[in-house]
Amino acid sequence: MLASISRRGILAIYAVIIIVPITVVLFGSFKSTQELFEGPFSLPQSLAPDNFAEVIGGQDLGSSFLNSVIVTGISVPITLFIASLAGYAVARLRGFASWAIFGFLVLGMAIPAQANMVPLYVLFGRMGLLDNLTGLIVANIVSTLPIAVFILGGFMRTLPKELYEACSIDGTGPWRTYVSIALPLSAPSIAAAAIFLFVIHWNELLYPLLFIQSPGNRTLPLALLSFQGEFQTNYPLLFAGVILASLPVVVAYVFLQRYFVAGITAGASKG
């Protein structure tokens, strides 16, 4: 009895600690600063999207949004493609070759991005990848390729080898087997990996901060960060930015929740 009451109590309190701030941010994005400070918990007096108009138009978050869409829209599929090719080879090769390739690719997970930012910056400078979206796409691919190989290769290895063998006996080449057997059968793990990559690439801050100079090339997280200095306590404006930056991920979460949990947990179990 007592245990059940304290169980419910803990869960209820924590639910409040998550729901209330998020509701305040959502309501607050429609308020004026004064309205927010006077009644942070109250419903907004009007739903006029003034703050959104200001951040999208006035502060040019609209173009940052577009940049984020371009970068993520390109970097996620490319990472998935390259990682699935490698994962497929790892699943089909045998013995030392398979083990060595997988080990080499996955080892990268142990290197934190902040640890090689200086050499990476120098390298990107030499390759003309600073201050443009291509550089951000390359950086996203590099930083998440190891974990994508880990997720996809790990899954493709569990598919029965006979499936692949049957195809090669028919004389089908490895490319056809990859397209018509490996990819369709791995759909669940590809979906999970896609979600995981989408969240990481969409929210990435370090690389834009390192590489991007021109305001026109900012992605959303970097544009938001630059708000922090400019609008110290203009919370409604900050909140409108938060909503805009979170919207695509939240919408995806509502519809694809199962894959989110699978993907992000697969990413976490890398340890």
Next chain:
Amino acid sequence: MSTHTGTAAKRKAPDSTTEAESKKRRSPTRVNPALYLFPLPAVAIIAVFLVMPTLQAFQYAITDWNGFSAAFNYVGVDNFVRAFTKDSLFTNALTNNLKFVLLVVIAQTLFSLLLALLLTRNSRGNVVLRALFFFPTILSSVSVAFIWKFIYDPNFGLANSALGAIGLDGLQGSYLGNNSQALYWVAVTQVWFHAGQMMVVYIAGLQAIPRELYEAAEMDGANKWQQFKSITWPFVAPATSIVVAYTTVQSFKAFDLILGIAGNPPKGSLDILSTRIYSTFANSEFGYAAAQSIIFMGMIALVTWLQRRLLRLTPKGE
């Protein structure tokens, strides 16, 4: 029962012959060499953009290169000596970071285990609460930072408003403005951010524990705490090792959250290793920043190793 094993055996028999046959068939058919082309793009990318730069970091670390001039000198271990003995900014960031990691690892591991224990069963209500508790994980660090900046705002913030509303004005504080507490409040934010993610890892571990064990323990008269100590905790050891390792790396790298909540560059009481490396880099001390990066990597490895030793988190039966 006997028919069941009978069919199983029958089913197994042809299986094993095909396996033997396919082995016979497999050994002469060599691996198609074209398969070696498939991992090439990934291997090339990792070699050029990850392995090479990491090795280069070691080279830069023993120079005084400023990132622009062609000339630089090899200075041996000077950068490392400077970091540990002459640079109070660095030792401050190191201390903060270790404190932060310790706080977050302990709090997040225990809290996510608690949530998982309360939500282990797959009832409808539990599934909804899990989805809610998981939610913050998908937000960007900068978004989470802004949400909590407002919660902690000393004048208009949610925390002080809520405390005032329930008559606890005495507990109101300035949170991030208080230098001796700021790091603790960011640790609270970090746990809010990622506890739901770790909860999911724990739930998977908890659901794999056979129910019969608890039933047997109950018959032996073991109380809840004894059951937790002798069944639950040992059985979730693999999950704990994942949670602890992941949380450690995550809180070492709390770069985005710190910059979002404290600004760039953060004030001293909130400076951690990754933000310090970035500031050193932004100050065009490339050689010194590379040395700090290597210390940073070393610290992550050291702490992870220490935890494994201290917690003896080797999964059972492996």
